[in-house]
Amino acid sequence: MTRRIIPAVAAAAVLALGLSACSGSADATTDGANASSVDATTATSADAFGGFDQLVAAAEAEGELNVIALPEDWANYGKIIDLFEQTYKITVNSADPSVSSAEEIQAADNLKGQDTAPDVFDLGAAVALAETAKFAPYKVQTWEDIPAENKEETGLWVNDYTGLMSVGYDAGVVKEPSQLADLLTSDYAGKVALNGDPTQAGAAAAGVQWAALQNGGTADNIKPGIDFFADLKKAGNFLPLDPTPSTIASGETPVVIDWSFNNVAATAANEGTIEWKTAILPGAALGSYYNQAINLDAPHPAAARLWQEFIFSDEAQNLYLEAGAFPVRLNAMVEAKTVNQDVLDEVGEPPADLVQFTAKQTEGASTLLASDWAAAVS
């Protein structure tokens, strides 16, 4: 009898100790936040902390930042995270790099109140506009540089970067396409992949929108884009495989329709093994900005705000550019001569007539995709 009681008592004691330890650490963090005497969760600018240095101090006191859905090879996020960690005494915890924007929001819901919840989001336009209730408003110091159409007026979300829709291809396997219709020829049999299912992934939906613009469609009518992929399927050229850096490296996906920054990243990643090139075709160009936002329930509210400042700083914006993504402050940086000119010369100026779908047009396109896509490619 006693033998049974002892382990039980011991277990209860351990539990009690554990619980008190937990509550102890919880108290400690609250104290830490109070020390700066600013409630970081409601701060809408660096001024609310008493200046940028105080924001840095508050963020470093938290010491950690949780990001989600930021693959290292996506728009240079690997380098951006490294530079942030080097600049500030903050550890970045990068969770689930390959999840979708919708899953970022789900993670925030599921982990709400826990210290592993995401602090910041990097979202596609459709999800960002639908979930504004989950964001904390914040205006970065470089706020004035950002064009009005690229930000929510109170700073709930801000556009951070866009790519151009492009065709990545293995130059050792296929020749360069000079127009989208080239992909329908037998040279590309079973070789053309789209980055994801357009009824699920934003980049893939943009691929169909781009195909529409290239084939006489408009932002209000993407049917020609769906028809293009149906033709591609009929020609036996459509490869129903989700391209990833590894499928590109292994040669499974020799042609990939995707954002330019992803295709540019593949070139560097496969240097010396395969000759991956990016073709930005003449005719209509399509871009779609991603959106930066702070989780309203961020477990590290000050670090989240510092990350925001960092994303829109010259350093991080130049890193986006280096990956072939056009940062939102590009024009202002060109004017102020803070842009990395060598990189800009290499990447090229963004086309002046870049088409961007409005929220309503994106929604209309998605509705059509939901009803017609599966039949077009199966």
Added chain:
Amino acid sequence: MTSIATVRRQGWVLLGLTPFAAYVLLFLALPTTLAIATGFFAKDGQFTFDNVAALWDPAVLRTFGSSLWVSAVTAVIGAVIGALLCYALLGLRSGSNVRGLVDAFSGVLAQFGGVMLAFAFIATIGIQGLVTVLLRDVFGINIFAGGVWLYEVPGLLLPYIYFQVPLMVITFMPALEGLKPQWVEAAATLGASRLTFWRRVAAPILAPAFFGCLLLLFANAFSSYATAAALISQGAQIVPLQIRAALISDTVLGRENMAGALALGMTIVMVLLMTAYSALQRRTERWQR
């Protein structure tokens, strides 16, 4: 006296079952109920039949069609091959090495599914797979000449059969072993040929078990998700993939509750199968008494 003891013993037995019952309730019944219940609400929490009505959408019906035929085809092929394999094993002495080996392999392979299995198939017969490249470069045969079928619904057949056959072996073998040698002898004594024995005695006895296993295989394929998710990335062509699409889509928003309705559709199919399975099971038990 004895009856009180029995009652008391049953009481203890029930008590022993409590943790398991609580576990099932918490981690199976509750989540299932919650998942299905979401199908009856709109995103803003309003009660609605819209999601359930959307099950009749042609695109959704097509998905259920694909799920049903893939499950049916792999279940039938798996059951037939598995049963033949069991019959062949029966010819071997019980306890022989080969039989032990096949038993052990079946146990392992029946559980070898998911992303691992998909990867194994991609590595062997994927576009740059070992076998694909060998056939193409050495024999000039392009297995994907008619399209890259491995990444579409027909591509699920091979991987599914891969785990269906061993599952059939481990579930059907005990029934086959239950055929008593005395029955063969009795039939022979009465002048039955071997064929007559199989036709008039063994087949009727084994039929319920066989169809029971067939249903199990069907259910197994119908609910498989990870293998398909790793192979198919275009079009969400079977129901579990459609559920994923409804939950995580970045482009078609606000369909999260549709996942609940799809789960309801799957549950109905499964309940029908389970009912058929338990009816068959009762028939089999008649012979085993």
